[in-house]
Amino acid sequence: MDDARPSIADKRRAFHELHKSGCFVIPNPWDVGSARFLQSLGFKALATTSSGFAWSQGEPDGSTPRERVLAHLHELVAATDLPLNADFESGYAADAAGVAESVRLAVETGVAGLSIEDSTGDPAKPLYDVATALERLRAARKTIDKAGGDVLLVGRAECFLAGRPNLEETIARLKAYAQAGADCLYAPGITTPEQIRAIVTAVAPKPVNLLVGSASTLTVQDISVLGVRRISVGGALARSAWGGFMRAARLLAEQGTFDAFADAASGRELNSFFGK
Numbered sequence: 612m613d614d615a616r617p618s619i620a621d622k623r624r625a626f627h628e629l630h631k632s633g634c635f636v637i638p639n640p641w642d643v644g645s646a647r648f649l650q651s652l653g654f655k656a657l658a659t660t661s662s663g664f665a666w667s668q669g670e671p672d673g674s675t676p677r678e679r680v681l682a683h684l685h686e687l688v689a690a691t692d693l694p695l696n697a698d699f700e701s702g703y704a705a706d707a708a709g710v711a712e713s714v715r716l717a718v719e720t721g722v723a724g725l726s727i728e729d730s731t732g733d734p735a736k737p738l739y740d741v742a743t744a745l746e747r748l749r750a751a752r753k754t755i756d757k758a759g760g761d762v763l764l765v766g767r768a769e770c771f772l773a774g775r776p777n778l779e780e781t782i783a784r785l786k787a788y789a790q791a792g793a794d795c796l797y798a799p800g801i802t803t804p805e806q807i808r809a810i811v812t813a814v815a816p817k818p819v820n821l822l823v824g825s826a827s828t829l830t831v832q833d834i835s836v837l838g839v840r841r842i843s844v845g846g847a848l849a850r851s852a853w854g855g856f857m858r859a860a861r862l863l864a865e866q867g868t869f870d871a872f873a874d875a876a877s878g879r880e881l882n883s884f885f886g887k
Contacts, residue, residue, distance in 0.1 A: 617692050619721040623761040626694035626723035629655055630763065630795060630818045634835035636842045637820075639698070641667050641849045643690040648884065650691045656723070656841075658696040659687060663849030672846070673732060677703040677713060684720040694723035696765070698845075701728045707750035714754040724763035726797060727751050729784065730773055737773035741784060745791045752792030765820060766793030771800025778806055782813045789817045796820070799845070804829070804837055811838035823847070 617625070629635050637656045640646035641663030649657055662672035664683055680703070688695050697717055702710035710727065717725050729744040730737055739747065748766055755762045766788030770781045778801075785796045797820040798810055811819050818840030823829070824847045834842055859871035 619688075619723075620761065622692075622694040622721075623723045623763075626656055626696070626763055627761070629694075630840055634831065634839055634841065636831060636844075637696060639663060639844055639846065639848060640687065641846075643686060644885065645848065645852075646687050646690050646693075650693050651884065654693065656694040656696065657687070657691065658724075658843050659684065659698045660846045660849060661698045661700050662846035666846075666849060666853065673700065677716075681716055681720055684717060684722055688721040695721075696724035696726065696763070696843075697722045699725040699727060701730055701732065702747060702751065705731075707746045710747045711750040711754045714751045715758065718755060718758045718762050722762065724765060724795070725751075726765035726767050728767040728769050729788075730769040738769060738775065741787060744784070745787055748788055748791045748793060763794045764792060765795045765797050766791070767797045767799065769799065771798060776800065778809060782810060785810060785814050789814050793817070795840070797822070799824075802827070804833075807834070807837045807839060 635655050637658045638649050638654055639658050639660035640649050641660055646657055661675065661680075664680070665672045665675045668675060668679070680699075684695070684697055697720075699713070699717055703713045704710045714725065714727075727748055729739050731739055738744070748764075752764055755764055766785065768781045768784040768788065770777055770784065781798045781801070785798060789796055795818045796810070796814045799822040801807055801810065801821070807821060815838075819838070820841045820843055821834055821839045822843055822845050823834070824845040831842060855871070855874065859875075862868050862871050
């Protein structure tokens with residue numbers, strides 16, 4: 612990073628530009644080090660991961676309090692020159708007023724975008740009814756507009772992750788969220804070209820975010836051809852890092868061997884990178 616760092620306004624303008632055409636990958640770091648490394652690879656924007664950050668704190672996904680998440684957003688915004696999209700879960704509140712207050716605080720961290728889910732966290736009723744979900748999303752939209760309107764709002768339909776993998780319901784919710792003011796639409800859990808194409812077509816011309824959180828036969832080019840504007844990976848990078856750590860630790864604990872260290876990153880390379 613050079614001395615002439617982009618302002619928050621610069622980052623937000625750049626983020627909106629990315630959503631106007633083409634397809635870009637928005638990877639998900641979980642701490643300052645991973646964020647800075649991803650910037651060095653040439654990515655144009657970053658997004659937080661609620662799961663990756665929670666695991667780094669020794670917690671399950673969905674249990675991190677709002678105050679700690681906001682501090683995490685502040686830290687990552689300051690760490691890189693790239694626009695940052697916040698995985699803001701369900702807005703850390705049940706009612707619209709609470710969502711509005713949470714969004715106000717998130718905007719103040721300097722993020723360039725944030726997402727609001729329609730999941731409740733209640734297994735008995737995993738999704739908010741559409742009327743309530745719309746009320747919550749409109750509250751987020753109103754708060755963003757009051758703050759200047761330059762933070763991009765992502766509306767998420769969690770049907771496929773909430774045990775209701777119904778494409779028709781998902782599309783209906785996303786279209787309603789677009790009408791309520793979402794700038795970008797997101798349905799985590801869809802995987803097939805048919806599902807992706809159907810959602811892209813249904814919400815056009817609004818851009819669509821696709822989650823690719825596991826190994827896939829689809830490439831970035833394939834996904835671009837389907838009309839997706841941006842591709843995120845959720846907690847997949849964090850899980851990949853945890854996978855290497857867990858394998859090495861288990862071999863050490865269970866077999867007394869050090870073989871897994873053969874794949875470790877070089878300390879010299881890491882010190883060189885972070886010493887720049």
